[in-house]
Amino acid sequence: MGTVFEFALVGDDPRYLQSAAEEAMEEVERLDRQLSLFNPTSDLSRINAAAAYEPVRLEPRLFRLLQRAQEFHRETEGAFDIATGALKSCWGFKEGTGRMPTPEELSRATENSGFHHVVLEERHRTVSFTHEGVALDLGAIGKGYAVDRAVDLLVEKGVESALLHGGGSTMYALGIPPDQPGWKVSLPGGQKVGGSRAYVSLTDRALSVSSDTYQSFESEETRFGHILDPRLGEPARAATSVTVLAPSATDSDALSTAFYVLGASRATQYCETHPLVAAVLETPEGRTVFVGQIGHESITAHSTHEEVEL
Amino acid sequence: MTEGLKINRRDFMKEAAATAAAFSLLLAEEDNARAQAGGESLLCGVIGVGVHGRELLTQLAGMKNAQVVAICDPYAPSIKKATEIAGEAATYDDYRKMLDQEKPIQAVLVATPLHLHTPACLESLKAGKHVFCEPPLGLTVDQCKELAKAASDSGKVFQVGHQRRSSPLYRHALNFIKNGLIGDMTHVRSQWHRNESWRKAAPNPEQEKLVNWRLYKESSGGLMAEYGSHQIDVVNWYTKSVPRSVVGIGGIDRWKDGREVYDNVQVIYEYPSGVKMVYTSILSNTHWSEFDEYIGTDGAIRISRQQKGLLFKEPEAIHMGWEELAHKEQVGDEQGIILDPNATRLVKPEEEAAVKAEIARSDFRRELEDFVSCIKEGKQPASTVSDGLRSSVAALKANEAMEKGTRVQLGEELFTF
Structure with a gap:
């Protein structure tokens, strides 16, 4: 997945924790081999190479992940879409920091993008594409899924307290750290409460951040971020930074991208029907909007150096 | 690099001839009947579903011509994880029970701890199954030789998981x-x-x-x-x-x-x-x-x-x-x-799709597809039991x-x- 995963585990037996962490990391490495587009023989690369020509049979866990991605696509009315490999390539965000596509490139990529070109057939557990040029990219959900699988493994091993993150942008807080009510995580960028840096306290909850801080380019004095609006085929502009809290890292990872595309008002509607999801959005106008049952009481402003910085 | 190489090459040729003779008996009628009963799919049992065994299951679950009908492992958490991949397979904690009760199984894949490779493979061969075994063949040279002989005498496909x-x-x-x-x-x-x-x-x-x-x-x-x-x-x-x-x-x-x-x-x-x-x-x-x-x-x-x-x-x-x-x-x-390997490949436009899909397969996937096609077509695997004996003995020594x-x-x- 081209990123760094780090796990911090708390417990009495360091040797046991080391072993459990290694097993969890082994699972992340397995998923990297399976889901990465950097690996030319990953399952995802195989799907992209073959699914336009014949249905590709998938192992059950990967098939369920694609079904989950399909659900997010439906629930967010297309704001979350994993079938945007063609768009990502044409905007130069697949491997680089981006570039302005020609109108022809953009038109072709738009035609080849969108989950409506993807057919999931449950009985035979296959995926197929309606035509050539369609490509899946799990960049907006893969890290979260990997964090969740690592958490599942740690829980199975009896680990009760841990903080895991993938790429610094998606994390899961398992249990509580010693002598603390929760894992304190600083909200990114300019998200402040009363002029001080804002922290959120997490327990058995995931948090993901989407922003264009690290991958963007400028053209004719306009900044273009790497998060694309799949409905328009161009970089999304409804927010500048989004933090999502959710019960699982798969959810928070996918929804942080979706809310970045949807903006504060549609994110609010989503959270009204999904009470376990909450978010903090920075609008293009510089406002900080709290969405859903995030609970202002769990957001605190501290100036100590003990907290985990995201 | 001449003399030793020539002597060994002769040995290889002798052995290749012997193996070819064994393979002429390979697809007995009962195998054909079973293959037809299972439709296009080869019915497989997997013994040992730890990390590596589950990787085998993952690959098999993505193949159209293989179906895992039974899995076996004495460690319950491994079985639990494996059922996420092979949910319809029967589960066992003893491979002898599995072999006894799952008669329709055509092929067994062995990914147990090393000391069980030889006994699990021997029992599988005795039960008339084709076998895929991760290397080495056994924990001792004697075990490896015993298994090599049994596999060679069986007339079944025996592939060693040298994925390279x-x-x-x-x-x-x-x-x-x-x-x-x-x-x-x-x-x-x-x-x-x-x-x-x-x-x-x-x-x-x-x-x-x-x-x-x-x-x-x-x-x-x-x-x-x-x-x-x-x-x-x-x-x-x-x-x-x-x-x-x-x-x-x-x-x-x-x-x-x-x-x-x-x-x-x-x-x-x-x-x-x-x-x-x-x-x-x-x-x-x-x-x-x-x-x-x-x-x-x-x-x-x-x-x-x-x-x-x-x-x-x-x-x-x-x-x-x-x-x-x-x-x-x-x-x-x-x-x-x-x-x-694909840089100078000439591809006709109508074959481009198939070639793209073919290239995007992992070596792990390829070796299992090879195993299935060797059984279905009566071919010799890319890595035979003799190859397994050679690498095993060298490693153990x-x-x-x-x-x-x-x-x-x-x-x-x-x-x-």
Whole structure:
């Protein structure tokens, strides 16, 4: 997945924790081999190479992940879409920091993008594409899924307290750290409460951040971020930074991208029907909007150096 | 690299003829009947569904012509995880029970702890199954030979999981070596380096040896068995020979946690042609991780992580026209020519889709597809039980050399059965 995963585990037996962490990391490495587009023989690369020509049979866990991605696509009315490999390539965000596509490139990529070109057939557990040029990219959900699988493994091993993150942008807080009510995580960028840096306290909850801080380019004095609006085929502009809290890292990872595309008002509607999801959005106008049952009481402003910085 | 090579090549030819005779009996009518009963799918049982066994299940679950109908493992958490992949398969905690009750199974894949490879494979062969077994064949040379004989006598397909044999890149590199691009091969350098404990989190002391079987000599051959056997097999394959002696030094240097197998092995094999293979595997550092380097008088081929091949030419070696056109990559002070098995492939437009899909398969997937097609078409696998015996004996004898602190001779009798 081209990123760094780090796990911090708390417990009495360091040797046991080391072993459990290694097993969890082994699972992340397995998923990297399976889901990465950097690996030319990953399952995802195989799907992209073959699914336009014949249905590709998938192992059950990967098939369920694609079904989950399909659900997010439906629930967010297309704001979350994993079938945007063609768009990502044409905007130069697949491997680089981006570039302005020609109108022809953009038109072709738009035609080849969108989950409506993807057919999931449950009985035979296959995926197929309606035509050539369609490509899946799990960049907006893969890290979260990997964090969740690592958490599942740690829980199975009896680990009760841990903080895991993938790429610094998606994390899961398992249990509580010693002598603390929760894992304190600083909200990114300019998200402040009363002029001080804002922290959120997490327990058995995931948090993901989407922003264009690290991958963007400028053209004719306009900044273009790497998060694309799949409905328009161009970089999304409804927010500048989004933090999502959710019960699982798969959810928070996918929804942080979706809310970045949807903006504060549609994110609010989503959270009204999904009470376990909450978010903090920075609008293009510089406002900080709290969405859903995030609970202002769990957001605190501290100036100590003990907290985990995201 | 001449005389020893010729003698060994003759042995190979004799053996190939014998194996071909056995394969003429391969697809008996009962196999055909079973294959038809199971439709297009080969009915499989998997014995041992730890991390590696589940990787086998993952690959099989993505194949249209294989169906896992039973899985077996005495460790309940492994079974639980495996059912996420093979949810419809019957579950067992004893492979003998599985073989007794699951008569329609046509093929068994063995990914157990090492000490169970031989008994699980022998029982499977006795039950009339085709077998896929991860290397080595057993914990001792005698076990390996017993299994090699039984597999050879059975007339069933027996494939050893040397996945590099199914790799287009390794086959491509072999063609280059055969065509003299690196001159006379004199030296091989291979390594498998990790920075991890190799220890699993056992839920209680009673299950320590079940979960951490890799750490104890009664069940494991350590790094040489788990990794070395795969990389030694390539040298056996490329040189068409087996090593005639081995020396080495090993130690438990990083993880002093009660384990019995080395976490640091440094071994040298000597091949009849004069080729020396330097093999190193450690659990304390990831620098360069995993690679195989085949070094000759005119150049060297380096394959990293089984994915990327680079050719480094000696300055005075004859340079070919295509080398100018090939993609290059700078590694330290040297420039390597990227070896791409598909770079010069001519593809008709109507075949492009199939070729793209074919290229995007992992070596792991390829070896299992090879296994299924060998059974269905009565072909000989890319990695036979004899290949397995050769890599197994070489790996196990390296452990003996390190333990005794002496050079161990590998006589021909060790590799025959």
